[in-house]
Amino acid sequence: xxxxxxxxxxxxxxxxxxxxxxxxxxxxxxxxxxxxxxxxxxxxxxxxxxxxxxxxxxxxxxxxxxxxxxxxxxxxxxxxxxxxxxxxxxxxxxxxxxxxxxxxxxxxxxxxxxxxxxxxxxxxxxxxxxxxxxxxxxxxxxxxxxxxxxxxxxxxxxxxxxxxxxxxxxxxxxxxxxxxxxxxxxxxxxxxxxxxxxxxxxxxxxxxxxxxxxxxxxxxxxxxxxxxxxxxxxxxxxxxxxxxxxxxxxxxxxxxxxxxxxxxxxxxxxxxxxxxxxxxxxxxxxxxxxxxxxxxxxxxxxxxxxxxxxxxxxxxxxxxxxxxxxxxxxxxxxxxxxxxxxxxxxxxxxxxxxxxxxxxxxxxxxxxxxxxxxxxxxxxxxxxxxxxxxxxxxxxxxxxxxxxxxxxxxxxxxxxxxxxxxxxxxxxxxxxxxxx
Ligand code: ADP
Ligand code: MG
Numbered sequence: 342x343x344x345x346x347x348x349x350x351x352x353x354x355x356x357x358x359x360x361x362x363x364x365x366x367x368x369x370x371x372x373x374x375x376x377x378x379x380x381x382x383x384x385x386x387x388x389x390x391x392x393x394x395x396x397x398x399x400x401x402x403x404x405x406x407x408x409x410x411x412x413x414x415x416x417x418x419x420x421x422x423x424x425x426x427x428x429x430x431x432x433x434x435x436x437x438x439x440x441x442x443x444x445x446x447x448x449x450x451x452x453x454x455x456x457x458x459x460x461x462x463x464x465x466x467x468x469x470x471x472x473x474x475x476x477x478x479x480x481x482x483x484x485x486x487x488x489x490x491x492x493x494x495x496x497x498x499x500x501x502x503x504x505x506x507x508x509x510x511x512x513x514x515x516x517x518x519x520x521x522x523x524x525x526x527x528x529x530x531x532x533x534x535x536x537x538x539x540x541x542x543x544x545x546x547x548x549x550x551x552x553x554x555x556x557x558x559x560x561x562x563x564x565x566x567x568x569x570x571x572x573x574x575x576x577x578x579x580x581x582x583x584x585x586x587x588x589x590x591x592x593x594x595x596x597x598x599x600x601x602x603x604x605x606x607x608x609x610x611x612x613x614x615x616x617x618x619x620x621x622x623x624x625x626x627x628x629x630x631x632x633x634x635x636x637x638x639x640x641x642x643x644x645x646x647x648x649x650x651x652x653x654x655x656x657x658x659x660x661x662x663x664x665x666x667x668x669x670x671x672x673x674x675x676x677x678x679x680x681x682x683x684x685x686x687x688x689x690x691x692x693x694x695x696x697x698x699x700x701x702x703x704x705x706x707x708x709x710x711x712x713x714x715x716x717x718x719x720x721x722x723x724x725x726x727x728x729x730x731x732x733x734x735x736x737x738x739x740x741x742x743x744x745x746x747x748x749x750x751x752x753x754x755x756x757x758x759x760x761x762x763x764x765x766x767x768x769x770x771x772x773x774x775x776x777x
Contacts, residue, residue: 345406352402353395355443365390378403381416388417397513401613408648439534440499440507443544446492452618453587455612457486460602464490467573468497474599476574476715480581481604484644487577491542494575498540505539512548516556523555536561539673542575546596550586554637564595592758607643611637615646620664625654629671638673674729684775686724686738692774693720696767705740718737719768721750727775 353366369391370381378399384389396413403411448468453461466473477494479487495509498751510518535541541563549556567574578585581603582596607615613636620627627635631653639649653672657664687701696702697716704717717739724735725747732744739747758765 345373345402348406348417349399351443352398355441356398357394362608368394376411377415378411378413380413382418384418388415391415398560399543404580404644405647406651408651410644416736440495440508440509442492442495442499442509444496444628446495450622451486451489451493452611452615454553454607456605456607456611459492460490463602464494464575465497467502467575467611468494470498472552472601472730473573475571475687476576476584476596476599478576478578478596478599478601479604480601482579482606482642484642485604485606486643487579487604488544491544491575491577495540504540506537506540507540508534509542509544511544511545515551516549519556519559538567538572540573540575544577544756546576546578547580547585550588552587557592561592561595564592570593574591591704606641607646609636610638613648615643616650619647619650620654623650624656625650625657625677627653627664627669628666631666634666634669658712662768668688685721686728686730686735687777689727690720690738692771693723696774697772705738708741717748718753719771721747722754722768723772723775725751 342527349371352361357366365382365387369387370385372379372381379390382391392415403409448465449459449487451457458478460477463473463477466477467477472748479490481487492509495507498505499507518531518534522528543560549560564574576596578596582588582593582601585593613632616627616632616635620632630701635646635649635653639646649672653664653669656668656672660668662668690701693699693716696705697712699713699716703713704720706713708714721735721739724730724738725732728735730738732747736742736744736747754768758768
């Protein structure tokens with residue numbers, strides 16, 4: 342929670358100017374209870390403003406800290422006094438420059454791997470002022486390190502080139518700026534922010550897709566001005582340029598000009614390394630088998646890995662024990678459950694049945710013929726391997742068999758794959774088809 346409140350204030354301060362922050366965010370206390378974040382704005386108007394302007398950002402913070410989502414709810418008008426520990430710490434000037442960049446992400450804490458090799462090379466080249474793709478367009482799905490990488494570019498660039506102008510912005514904020522500029526007739530302010538930039542970094546550009554013509558026009562104009570002036574542009578996106586919804590062709594073309602580069606989900610070795618380093622930073626001692634276990638099960642993205650480590654860390658502290666393999670297993674049981682949510686006994690039965698030319702129902706039937714019994718063993722074995730169901734639960738999916746029968750099937754398969762390589766192949770083939 343402490344971690345969370347810190348990041349909460351920090352992030353919101355970065356996103357909004359001081360007046361806005363003081364008017365809407367500062368008077369709003371927060372509390373996490375029953376897996377919900379409760380915000381207590383003093384009145385309805387503030388609530389409306391918060392709902393509209395901060396929820397998305399706050400969800401990101403929640404995800405970063407807890408590795409998962411939970412809902413945001415409001416206790417409006419109820420906060421007489423702000424609890425001491427949930428009110429914002431005193432204002433400190435954050436950065437000396439006007440880059441708008443948080444300083445948390447650097448190359449030093451970005452872990453290299455095959456999944457990010459090419460984007461990382463290009464990123465470093467830009468930060469050093471060497472020749473690099475322009476624009477550098479980095480895409481990949483959520484939680485893979487795009488924001489981290491592009492902010493690292495900015496931070497390093499500022500270090501290397503004192504006096505040059507950098508601006509980091511999310512496409513969402515850009516859109517808000519455009520809207521504000523037109524609504525309040527502040528085009529001059531807007532222009533000033535983007536004048537004479539040496540490096541522009543735009544996060545989550547997919548957000549300007551769709552029916553946002555004015556923003557698209559402004560961005561196109563800005564892009565061209567910088568581009569023709571040989572200034573660097575870095576863009577991140579959750580998908581490839583052509584897949585951005587309703588983006589004018591002329592923008593897509595610009596985005597593709599520097600050759601888009603892809604961050605992919607981390608491979609096993611990278612996941613291992615991330616687990617090791619992130620645990621070390623937190624002072625969490627992990628046995629090698631625990632590292633292996635986490636890397637094996639939290640595979641979707643880096644945010645999920647971090648969430649797993651945070652949870653294990655919290656649980657180990659809470660129970661004041663070492664983070665053993667058993668503890669890790671417990672701590673992230675539901676994460677694993679999530680990843681395997683699509684792998685269930687029905688799917689396994691379907692794949693096994695298809696492989697052996699049986700009907701699915703036969704696997705749960707009482708038939709004792711060898712042509713059914715062995716596939717049934719295989720299906721049971723795969724349920725044991727590929728789901729987190731208990732033995733009795735698995736038994737229930739196979740015509741009310743009890744747990745000793747389930748165990749017998751598992752043993753049969755385990756023993757036979759040791760000596761019968763053709764059988765081993767069969768089982769592996771089916772396992773692969775389940776995962777597809
Ligand atoms: P994205 O912007 O692609 O959704 P983020 O940059 O927000 O992803 O990354 C999610 C989390 O994972 C962040 O806390 C980030 O620091 C971490 N992360 C991602 N990739 C790496 C990496 N290669 N090394 C270290 N941390 C990483
Ligand atoms: Mg991001």
